[in-house]
Structures are given as C-alpha cells and as structure tokens.
Amino acid sequence: MSRGLVLFAHGARDPRWAEPFEAVAARARAADPALDVVLAYLELMAPSLLEAGRQLAARGCTDVDIVPLFLGAGGHIRRDLPQLLAQLEAELPTQHWRLHPPVGELPSVINAIAAAALGAAASGRRDLAEPTAPPEADE
Template sequence: MSHGLILFAHGARDPRWAEPFEAVAAQVRAARPGVAVRLAFLEFMTPDLASAGDELAAAGCTEIAVVPLFLGAGGHVRRDVPGLLDQLAARHPGTRFVLQPAVGAAPEVVAAMAAAAVRALGT
C-alpha cells in the first residue's frame, strides 16, 4: 500500500496567505520523505482537492489521508469535503480517501495556540 497525504486549506486571494501552509507541507515532507504530500485549497488557489487527489491516485497512492488545515470542523469540513471525497473515490475505486479531523481540534494545536496567546501577554 502506498500512502499519500493531502493538506487541505481554505485558500485566499493573497498568495502570501498560503505561506504558513506551505511551511507545514515542507515540514511534513522532511519528517516523512517516503510519503507523497500535496497542499490543496478549497477556493481561490490551486491545486484544488480534486486535482491533488487525482494526482496522488495517478502516482499510485492507494490510501490518502486528507487533513483539513482548519481551526474547526465547520460547514466546509462537515458538508463540502465529504462530497468532494466521494467524487474522488468514485473516480479512483482503487484508492481509499480518509478524512481526518480538522487540525485545530488536535490537543497539541490547541496547546500551541494557548501558548502563543499567553506569550502575547508578556511577563
């Protein structure tokens, strides 16, 4: 089984908005050099989720984790993404697409945001 990873972010018109997400992708690639990693966007930026999924499936990935780089599981994560993944699965029956929880729900992310807020208060 060949694994792939899609880091899925919202997207914005300003290309600088993607810089932190590109840094996340670079760190994941460095930590897991054998895994195909793609950064994809819901809107305004490319590639979109479908293109990233098509690319990884064409590269031979048989299981692809999709990690929403969202702070919470709002409407996009609950409604939009599952439909997009269903479409990908229909096009690539030999590939399993697995939606992960929104990254903002991870305890270590919550702790990091709290630590940044405390640092903003100074000493």
Template sequence: MSEALILFAHGARDPSWAGPLERLRDRVAARAPASQVGVAFLEFMAPSLPEAIDAAVASGATRIEIVPVFLAQGGHVRRDVPVMLEAAAIRHPQADIRLQPVLGEAQAVLDAMADVVLREAAQGR
C-alpha cells in the first residue's frame, strides 16, 4: 500500500503566500520518505484538492491522508471538504481517503505557537 499525505490550505492570489506550506511539505517529506507528500488549495492556487487526490492515485497511492492546514475548523473544512472527498471516493473506490483533524487545533501546534509568541514578545518584535 502506497501512502500519500496532502497538506490542504485555503490559497491566496499572491503566489508567495504558499511559501510556508511548501516548506512544511518539504519538512514532512524529509521525515516520511516512504510517503508521497503534496500540497493542495481550496481556491486561487493549484493544484486543487481534487487534482491533488487524482495525482496521488495516478502515482500509485492507495491510502491518502488529507491534512487541513488551517488554524481552526471552519465552514470550508466542515462543508466543502467532505463533498470533495465523497466525489474523490466515487472516482477512486480503490483508495482509502481520510481527513485528518485541522492542524491548528492540535495541542502540540498550539503549544509551539504560544512559544513563538512569547519568545518574539520577549525580544520586542
């Protein structure tokens, strides 16, 4: 079974907005060399989530984990993503496509963000 991880974010009109997500992708890929690691966007940027899922399946992935790189679960994750994943499951019945919890709600992420906030504040930035 081949696994793919897709880091899914909102997207923006400014191409430089994707920089942090691409750096996260590179770090995850370095730590998970047996997995395909890619990015996908809800709007304004490519690839879209359906395109990224299709590409992962075309590359041999049979298990695909979608990681919403959002600070909190909002309407897009609650309403839009499940519809996209249902359609992907119909297109690719051989693939196990799963939605992970929103990254920004993970306790470890919140702790890391608090550390950065406090460190930056202490340095007067």
C-alpha cells in the first residue's frame, strides 16, 4: 500500500503567499521520503484538491491523508472541503481518504504560534515597512 499526503491550503493571487506552505511540503517530504506529498489549494492556485488526489492515485497511492493548512475550521473547512472530499471519494473509490482537522487546532501548532508570538513581543517593535510574513490570502 502506497501512502500519500495532501497538504491543503487556501490559495491566493500572489504566488509568494504559497512559500511557507511549500516549505512545509518540502520538510514533510524530507522527513518521510516514502510518503508522496502534494500541496493542493482551494482556489486561485494549482493543483486543486481533486487534481492532487488524481495525481496521487495515478502514482499508486491507495491510502491518502488530507491535512488542511488552515488555522481554524471556518466555512471552507466546514462546507467546501467535505464537498470536495465527497467528489474525491466518488471519483476515486479505491483510495482510502482520511481527512484530518486543520493544523491550527493541533496543540503542537497552538503552542508553536504562542511561542512565536511571545518571541516576537520579547524582541521589541519592528519597522512596519519591514516584511515579516507572506501576503494574506485573498478571501
């Protein structure tokens, strides 16, 4: 049984927005070379979740985890993602699709964000013109 992992992000018009997500995918690939990792997007970027699922199925992945790279379970996670998952299951019924909660709800991520915020606060004020993070997603 071949394993796959879809990292599912929102997407944005600015391709630089995807850089942190690409870094997550690269680290996941490096940490587990046997795992076929694909980064997919809800909108504005490619591949879509359906395209990513098709890619993994074509490469022989039969057991696929889908991890939303969202901070919380808003409308996209509660409404859009279940519909997309149902389409995947209908189109590719021989694959086992396992949907996980958004990463932002995991205790390890909450702890990491809190630590980063505290570290930023401890380091003092930064110039607001200095870039500190990728552009926000277009919603």
